[in-house]
Amino acid sequence: MINNVVLVGRLTRDVELRYTPSNQAVATFTLAVNRNFKNAAGDREADFINCVLWRQQAENLAKWTKKGHLIGITGRIQTRSYDNQQGQRVYVTEVVAESFQILENRDYAANQASMKDQMPPNFSGPTMDIDDDGLPF
Numbered sequence: 750m751i752n753n754v755v756l757v758g759r760l761t762r763d764v765e766l767r768y769t770p771s772n773q774a775v776a777t778f779t780l781a782v783n784r785n786f787k788n789a790a791g792d793r794e795a796d797f798i799n800c801v802l803w804r805q806q807a808e809n810l811a812k813w814t815k816k817g818h819l820i821g822i823t824g825r826i827q828t829r830s831y832d833n834q835q836g837q838r839v840y841v842t843e844v845v846a847e848s849f850q851i852l853e854n855r856d857y858a859a860n861q862a863s864m865k866d867q868m869p870p871n872f873s874g875p876t877m878d879i880d881d882d883g884l885p886f
Contacts, residue, residue, distance in 0.1 A: 752825040754844050757852065758782035760818050761797060766811035776807035780822070800824070802846040810849055819853045822846040 758780035765777045781795045788794055800822060802810055814820060824846035833839050 754824050754826055755821070756780055756782055756798060756800075756844065757819070757821045758795075758798070760814060760816050760820065762816050764807075764811040764814060766807060774804055774807040776802045776810050778802070778810070780820070799841075799843040800846050801827075801843055802849065806846070806848060813851060818851060821850045821852050823848050 761779040761781050767775055767777075769775060778800050780798050780800055782798055783793055783795050786793075802822075802824075810820075822844065824844050826842060827845045828840060828842045830838055830840045
């Protein structure tokens with residue numbers, strides 16, 4: 750059987766770091782992952798995926814990231830259930846992450862905002878003067 754997940758998305762809030770009674774670190778977070786298509790109104794929608802990360806990786810994620818950061822994770826889908834206070838069975842599906850990667854500089858958003866103030870109004874990004882003969886395709 751194969752149960753393998755790879756996601757790239759933005760943290761919807763700061764990572765919540767807690768510890769189990771046996772002192773195991775556990776981080777819970779939600780990733781906003783853009784869909785590859787637009788809806789009927791022409792807007793791009795996103796899925797909000799609940800994730801869990803354990804032990805040292807959990808502590809590192811909480812230490813090095815914050816709301817809005819772009820990260821990649823690998824892991825697996827897990828389902829579990831519990832009885833809530835009203836005695837109803839609640840089912841939960843989440844991604845149990847095994848590793849993560851920060852995919853942009855921590856100060857990227859702040860740098861982008863300050864760069865926009867210094868660029869001409871029509872500027873859409875860095876330009877390069879490359880001869881077509883220098884391209885590999």
